[in-house]
Amino acid sequence: MTKSLPLLNRIRQIIWTAQFHRELSLVKRQRKYISLMDADNIGILYDASEEKNYHVVYNFVRTLIEQQKKVKALGYVNETIIPHYCHPRLSFDYFTLKDLNWYKKPVGHFVKDFVSNEFDMVINLDVNNLNQLTYITGISAARFKVGRFNDGNKDSFDLMIDLKDPTNIEILLKEINHYLTILRPPDTGPVRVKVPEVKEDSLLF
Secondary structure: OOOOOHHHHHHHHHHHHHHHHHHHOOOOOOOOOOOOOOOOOOEEEEOOOOOOHHHHHHHHHHHHHOOOOOOEEEOOOOOOOOOOOOOOOOOOOEEEEHHHOOOEEOOOOHHHHHHHHOOEEEEEOOOOOHHHHHHHHHHHOOOOEEEEEOHHHHOOOOOOEEEOOOOOOHHHHHHHHHHHHHOOOOOOEEEEEEEEOOOHOOOOO
């Protein structure tokens, strides 16, 4: 049984990849660069399996709401139950292992609602390149999609932040906030921004 598990995982990944690229090819959206200041409707994706991530995203969402923006944060929990720190709030939804099909595609109703929402912008704060969050970003109807750079994500993002330390959600959020304020990318093709080393004591959030 244990010998068959790696084979099953490879089969799942092959099917996931094929299905993902098929759905990517069917996505219809009005791609448009928009600054964070001008975005009225913002979607945020993140790994809610770690409590630190939840608090970083909560503070960011609160800041955006104070700026009169409509925000929906969707967190993925790599468990079958939602942890205690993920308090139910109007702007926060979650999906868990129970919301994945057999080859790990997200299928829960919160996922479907998020994907169909024509956000001005989707910000993916996942630092671990999780398939579940990459999938949602890719097939989202959002006009502009932002996240961490990864070679395999070029078809899913419009702006990618290439960090020297790619595992720190606070640094990723700081740089996304910075470049969404100053950068004016072209209308076509993904833009990759390579960021020098960032000191943690300079974080904004």
